[in-house]
Amino acid sequence: MSSSEVIRHLIEGLHSSATPGDDLYSDERTRIKLLGAAQGLVAALTRPDEAVASITHGAGRHMCLQVANDLGLFDLIVSKSRSAHEMASVTGADEKLIVRIMRMMVAVGFVEQSGDGVYSATPMTRVMTLPSVKAGVEHTLEGLDILQSTPEYLKKNGYHLPRTMTDTPFQFARKTELDNHKYYAEVRPETMKTFQVFMDGLYGGPARAPWWTWYPIEDVLAVDSDVAFVDVAGGNGHQTAGLLRAYPGVKSRLIVQDLPEVIEGIKVLDSHIERMPYDFLTPQPETVKGARVFLLSNILHDHPDNVCHTILGNIRAAYDSGPLQDTDLGYDRAGDRSTASATRQRYHDVLPERRS
Numbered sequence: 233m234s235s236s237e238v239i240r241h242l243i244e245g246l247h248s249s250a251t252p253g254d255d256l257y258s259d260e261r262t263r264i265k266l267l268g269a270a271q272g273l274v275a276a277l278t279r280p281d282e283a284v285a286s287i288t289h290g291a292g293r294h295m296c297l298q299v300a301n302d303l304g305l306f307d308l309i310v311s312k313s314r315s316a317h318e319m320a321s322v323t324g325a326d327e328k329l330i331v332r333i334m335r336m337m338v339a340v341g342f343v344e345q346s347g348d349g350v351y352s353a354t355p356m357t358r359v360m361t362l363p364s365v366k367a368g369v370e371h372t373l374e375g376l377d378i379l380q381s382t383p384e385y386l387k388k389n390g391y392h393l394p395r396t397m398t399d400t401p402f403q404f405a406r407k408t409e410l411d412n413h414k415y416y417a418e419v420r421p422e423t424m425k426t427f428q429v430f431m432d433g434l435y436g437g438p439a440r441a442p443w444w445t446w447y448p449i450e451d452v453l454a455v456d457s458d459v460a461f462v463d464v465a466g467g468n469g470h471q472t473a474g475l476l477r478a479y480p481g482v483k484s485r486l487i488v489q490d491l492p493e494v495i496e497g498i499k500v501l502d503s504h505i506e507r508m509p510y511d512f513l514t515p516q517p518e519t520v521k522g523a524r525v526f527l528l529s530n531i532l533h534d535h536p537d538n539v540c541h542t543i544l545g546n547i548r549a550a551y552d553s554g555p556l557q558d559t560d561l562g563y564d565r566a567g568d569r570s571t572a573s574a575t576r577q578r579y580h581d582v583l584p585e586r587r588s
């Protein structure tokens with residue numbers, strides 16, 4: 233097929249991805265199908281030089297977002313449309329710098345510009361004012377030196393995948409022996425706080441439906457037990473807080489565990505939820521033994537297999553007859569089967585009696 237025929241075929245595919253009456257944005261299945269078809273069409277229409285440049289210049293977009301955040305430009309525009317001149321006088325930045333940053337923001341659709349040079353808000357501008365979104369932009373930019381060091385790290389170690397948490401591009405870049413979370417907790421507590429705010433909202437999500445809307449947790453909570461639920465490495469406890477909002481009548485104990493520095497940094501959490509400093513590489517404390525559910529949300533993907541075995545092994549030694557819930561299994565519903573099956577395999581390796 234010629235390029236033109238391929239493009240025509242993709243346009244037809246795009247049309248047939250949506251049937252009349254479909255809710256094209258709110259229905260997740262339809263949205264993902266259309267997005268895939270549209271991305272295929274964009275890829276076919278993109279010249280090779282444009283495709284490479286969009287990757288190599290990507291970090292520049294990220295940098296502009298951070299400067300816009302630091303200057304509070306999204307907050308300024310969300311409250312009122314403004315010119316670059318106005319924003320320069322409010323922020324003290326050079327007007328030309330504001331124009332350049334805003335040029336990028338207009339190009340990516342994060343703001344709109346009218347003919348008279350006035351910038352106004354789009355739905356993305358509003359998203360950019362959310363604390364978790366700002367924190368996500370900042371935290372991911374903070375880690376760019378690790379990506380930059382990765383080719384050098386791999387060259388030096390003969391292109392082998394890391395097998396431990398303490399010999400990775402992170403330690404190579406930051407010249408530390410600590411694993412990344414302990415490094416942030418102990419050496420850069422402010423960055424750890426930003427990371428936790430990021431995890432509270434993950435770019436303003438929901439990236440996926442909250443797990444308690446598709447997992448039959450009410451059956452578990454209905455059983456009389458001392459500890460109902462343990463959120464292992466639960467950060468600021470936003471998952472447990474969401475569960476409690478959905479099931480406010482729960483009487484049994486609900487527990488959030490994380491590194492001591494993270495637990496101490498929790499600012500707001502319902503008093504029914506216990507805060508427990510705990511290192512998941514060590515045995516689970518006696519006080520959580522027999523818990524009905526252990527939640528691992530966004531955890532196992534961070535670690536090599538042997539560490540996942542340790543984390544899961546510590547949970548296995550503590551759980552009684554209750555289920556072990558990893559929200560990453562929810563990826564099945566969003567279509568990422570590879571993550572789900574890799575996670576399942578890890579469970580099966582360490583919890584063979586639960587093979588289904």
Ligand SMILES: C[S@@+](CC[C@H](N)C(=O)[O-])C[C@H]1O[C@@H](n2cnc3c(N)ncnc32)[C@H](O)[C@@H]1O
Nearest residue numbers: 413431465466467490491494510511512529530
């Ligand atoms: C990707 S975040 C996930 C947080 C939360 N479960 C969520 O879904 O938002 C990983 C969490 O693991 C915690 N963590 C890392 N190493 C840990 C350890 N050795 N023991 C306990 N928690 C740890 C981090 O502090 C962080 O809160």
